[in-house]
Amino acid sequence: MQILLASNNAKKLRELQTILDSAGIDGVEVLPLSAVDAYEEPVEDGRTFADNALIKARAGAKHAGLVTVADDSGIAVDELNGMPGVLSARWSGAHGNDEANNELLLGQMAHVPDERRAAAFVSVCALVTPEGEEHVVEGRWPGRLLRASQGEGGFGYDPLFVPTEEDEAGTGRSAGELSPEEKNAISHRGRALSQLVPVIKDLAG
Template structure:
């Protein structure tokens, strides 16, 4: 078995990658989170793009552990806000990871924006680093288009899921089942693009 670090403490992200691997029939990989490896100094996320942040996170964890590492950076890009909150999605309201405060602020900022101009997309960049060289990495991007609802709906998911209505859906992302979300979500799409490299790692 090859051990792969998922550079996150979010158990839902670990479970999501495990489901994607299982659905694709990829075995031979043991997934561990940052909570399962010795602590190391994690650099702040200062990149201007999701790709830069994901690659920096994966390189940090690889350097600290010597283990192949998958990292993602993702967020919400709202057309009416010129692509914001973008890389600031997790701390849009000022406090990092306060989901309710973040989407409440977003809804307030879009209060006067009509329905036809509420387009948005979740974007996820996933990086896999499996060696010390510049060529020992793969970075992919998945995008999930949709629109911002007028009020939060649903109990599932996390982040902006309750206020995001995927294209072709009447339900919010927080009202989808985990398997429905995996099949179409930005991270699910990015992880699917990473599968050939992960399959190669699994041998």
Template sequence: MRIHLASNNAKKLKELRRILDGAGLHGVEIVPLSDVPPYPEPVEDAGNFAGNAIIKARAGVEATGLLSIADDSGLCVDALNGMPGVLSARWSGSHGDDAANNALLLSQMEDVPDGKRGAAFVSTCALAIPDGEVVVSEGRWEGTILRACQGENGFGYDPLFSPMETPGRSAAELSADEKDALSHRGKALAGLVPEIAKLVR
């Protein structure tokens, strides 16, 4: 079975492969954006994670005819009333500039005391099936915002996010296996595994 992952993010691709392998679903070929004919990037205008994930997954099915998985995720900071949220990737103004996004978040959180630096990574993954059905799974990862970047692994806000399960360590200091077991995207992707397993069998 072939499943299109509507992303070119190599780390997301590896994460999905690890989760499917861990579930014993070895007969699944994951096809990233780079391996399908180019198609227009859909406008993510739903205003929430689930809606944006569904838009991207449905666009993937329409363009490729394959089962398609897409995710929309971001960091929701308590002191910022849940922002950056769906704006996480472009919080600083330019899309995907991790260093600038982290620097802006640090400056916005500079005067926030330690007891009020709660945050959660949220991921919603959508699996769109060519018959029109869409399955949605959400994962949350609770933690706090650090006062400086730590670690070299991960991407996005990982260096500033200290998971509840590993206080003092950032998500960018975790191994791939640790992150899969704890992370928002790992939980959301794992929630799709039973549906994928039914389709594989």
């Protein structure tokens, strides 16, 4: 059985394949978008992570005729009523400008006291079959926002975010200081994708 992951991100591809392999699901191959005939990717104009994940998964299932998994993710800051949220990648205006996004978020939170800096990375994953069956799951990775960037790894808001696990361990490392293996083991996307394992197992027979 082949599953289309509506992304060309190699890290996401490996993450889903690793989760399936670890669950003992054999005979499932995860494909990137580049493995199927090109199609015009849909505009992600949903108001929620779930909206955008479904937009991408439905488009992939329709055009490729394959079970399709898509995710939409970002950071939700309690003090900002859950924003940047779905606007995380373009919080500063330009899509994918991590440095500008981080600077803007730090500026907005500059005078917020430590006890009100709670945040969470959120990932919503949607699975859609060519027959129209749909499943939506959410993974949350709670933590807090730092006052300055810390660490050179990861991407996006990783250097600004200290996971709760790191605070509980007394290490205080940011997500930008974790190894890819450490991050994948506890990340929001991993938590969401793991919830799709029973669905994929049933589909694979």
